[in-house]
Amino acid sequence: AHIVTLPGDGVGPEVTAAAVAVLKAVAARYQHAFSFDEQLIGGAAIDACGEPLPGTSLAACQAADAVLLGAVGGPKWSDPNAAVRPEQGLLALRAALGVYANLRPLQVHPALANLSPLKNEKLRHVDVLFVRELTGGAYFGAKTRSADAATDECRYTVGEIERVVRRAFELARGRRHQLTSVDKANVLETSRLWRSTVQRLAADYPDVKVEHQLVDSMAMLLLTQPNRYDVVVTENLFGDILTDEAAALAGSLGLLPSASLGDGKAGLYEPIHGSAPDIAGQGVANPVGAILSAAMLLRHSLELETEAALIEAAVDQVLRDGPRSRDIGGSAGTAEMCGAVLAAIA
């Protein structure tokens, strides 16, 4: 299998290197032949060639079996009015790969519950899979800007809604058969289309229990009843906000992975944390989010379930009694965390 890596900016290169080391260890243990090809994205790409997603990077991703990304962005390129910004590279990549379904699983490791801002009793049995629509909505709609006004258009077609909602229904079938669809149907037209599409598709999945929540209520319910949810599906911007809120429950952003899938070949895998410029280059970033993203890559793009589960079990063991990086209350560096996972795999 051929994997393109996009280390990107900030701590991206550090955590990507750790995830690649883990993938190589798995390949060695199971005698798989994985080839890796490192490409530029984000601020690093702007610095090297003036654009956040060079054509060579995109072509490499499109030819790959899977893409593993670190993080993009940082203060160096953070002027929101700059003509070229690192985030544009990531958005263009998501669109070009057609990865419309962004899977963000949330579980709270029992050994880390004390790090969560939420009371421990709230965190029991939290096991949510967010499915965020990733290639539509206000992120990709028409924009205008004049001296005294600006606009962003949020647009959804029935087809865009159907494909991501069907994916969410299928995922719910493999879990606890519950789907929560989040919208703002009391105000937004796109949300009304979203809701009626979910209602119509529900007939095809009679074994899945469907509920609808308004996005404002959901922001509250994630805190008061986080263990009530199984699969949560929502549009791009709501998903961006709600998954970051939910991520805070885990105790550290550094722990959480994501997978972005389309109908095409290459899935895109990235930890949900950002480039963390404050700790970049120091070798102290937690590589767990990137390593678990590599596990999702094995599961969803390479169909190597046993290998994916092995990595997850290794991470579970390290979080239980291994070294801890700073974000989770210890002082271990990236290399030590990665080494502990490698030892647990071997």
Next chain:
Amino acid sequence: AHIVTLPGDGVGPEVTAAAVAVLKAVAARYQHAFSFDEQLIGGAAIDACGEPLPGTSLAACQAADAVLLGAVGGPKWSDPNAAVRPEQGLLALRAALGVYANLRPLQVHPALANLSPLKNEKLRHVDVLFVRELTGGAYFGAKTRSADAATDECRYTVGEIERVVRRAFELARGRRHQLTSVDKANVLETSRLWRSTVQRLAADYPDVKVEHQLVDSMAMLLLTQPNRYDVVVTENLFGDILTDEAAALAGSLGLLPSASLGDGKAGLYEPIHGSAPDIAGQGVANPVGAILSAAMLLRHSLELETEAALIEAAVDQVLRDGPRSRDIGGSAGTAEMCGAVLAAIA
């Protein structure tokens, strides 16, 4: 002073009656002459005259010194594809009154910290004032719907941003001199206009420390560092989501008030909870959010600061050692809660 009440739907009439009783007690104690005029809005107005904001209601509100609203909406009128919906009445009223700045204060009462989903140590010194833009953005932008697509336009003019941001700066001056502006400037054009407008206005308020946060980060920071924030200003939809998230921290939605202010005469005051159809008509709704909204009405529309503070002190005392409604762990009804506040005022 002339106050229009809009009890609306669900528990709206019950909590509005309690707030009016408190306003009458204050009027008696300080010998103010308050007149009250009850009008229809929401589902109740749809049932009575087929529209969610009848012309008579609007005219009464426009002629009033202040408007006190209960809640709108409920399952009876909840089909998102219905031509006429209760929420339209509230949105039309906000627009017609020009109340562009929605103030939502959040404090966590020490006696109720155990009800919050957040760990107690996180809740110490939480004292945030959200200023949500209330008459612009995707709520009021152009909408389209066809058989296979829908759109919502989010639009902001510099003028719309300036007036609400200036209000937030002024409010920060009366508090701890910190302003956090929330946007999604790495993706949205309206957010880039928002951010550059805040940056420009900051020069007029050198005594206020300004920071910018992305909405996804903010959804997380509200949980991990809620005591870091003073005044938080943001656009309509982000404000809707973030203030409900923040409200969960208080332990019950039933406790929180809001004030919506413009440059015109009548301010609009409402508890942030909804119509709570599950408990409507049972006399068990917590009236504290509505009563504290009445206190904000005295402060912001009638400039009766002493009277406002008296109500707040009475509520504080009741929450400390008075009866408790169901949502805060007791069994007191609306009337008993209201009676306790009245007793503390007398």
